[in-house]
Amino acid sequence: MHVGLFFGSFNPIHVGHLIIANSMLELTDMDEVWFVVSPQNPFKERRTLLADHHRIQMVRAAIDDNYKMRVCDAELHLPIPSYTVVTLAHLSEKYPNKRFSLIIGGDNLDNFHRWRNYEQILENYNIYVYPRPGIELNDLAKHPHVHVVELPTMDISSSYIRKLIADGHPPRYLLTEPVFKYLTEMHFYE
Numbered sequence: 495m496h497v498g499l500f501f502g503s504f505n506p507i508h509v510g511h512l513i514i515a516n517s518m519l520e521l522t523d524m525d526e527v528w529f530v531v532s533p534q535n536p537f538k539e540r541r542t543l544l545a546d547h548h549r550i551q552m553v554r555a556a557i558d559d560n561y562k563m564r565v566c567d568a569e570l571h572l573p574i575p576s577y578t579v580v581t582l583a584h585l586s587e588k589y590p591n592k593r594f595s596l597i598i599g600g601d602n603l604d605n606f607h608r609w610r611n612y613e614q615i616l617e618n619y620n621i622y623v624y625p626r627p628g629i630e631l632n633d634l635a636k637h638p639h640v641h642v643v644e645l646p647t648m649d650i651s652s653s654y655i656r657k658l659i660a661d662g663h664p665p666r667y668l669l670t671e672p673v674f675k676y677l678t679e680m681h682f683y684e
Contacts, residue, residue, distance in 0.1 A: 498524040500597040503532050504549050506677060507556045508668050510650035514624050517645045518597055519562050522622060528566040529553045532576050546570050555672035579611040595620040600629040659683040
């Protein structure tokens, strides 16, 4: 079984994430997409991050109706900060019958050389890249293990959604209805 790993803080998960995941299922040979909820990106500050269990609950609520999508909390049980190479090794050992690939944006490919042991990842895993607005893909896009998947670009981000909420503007159609309801009831990002 081919599993695409879509890493992120999902703070909150939004329709852009879901469109990307669904497109990977439709346009590649991936059988499932796992949303790997990250406790801390080594390149980002933690201060605006909701508690892990809230972000997991929002991802569950967003994908509940799609049996090809799952929540993966593996990184929450690994040392912090989390590194993709460590998570990949952990998941590959835990699920030896699954073939894992990464799903990343063009902006992450641009910085991929900064990732811990990125050469090891490139050598052992396929990377599926979706375009990001305003980002030109670098030479790594030509690597035999890198696959660019043409999707419509969307300029939606979790930080934009958090700012909308903080400014009193409900981001209703940028989130699924269950996620919107959860955020509203919990008064997150206000």
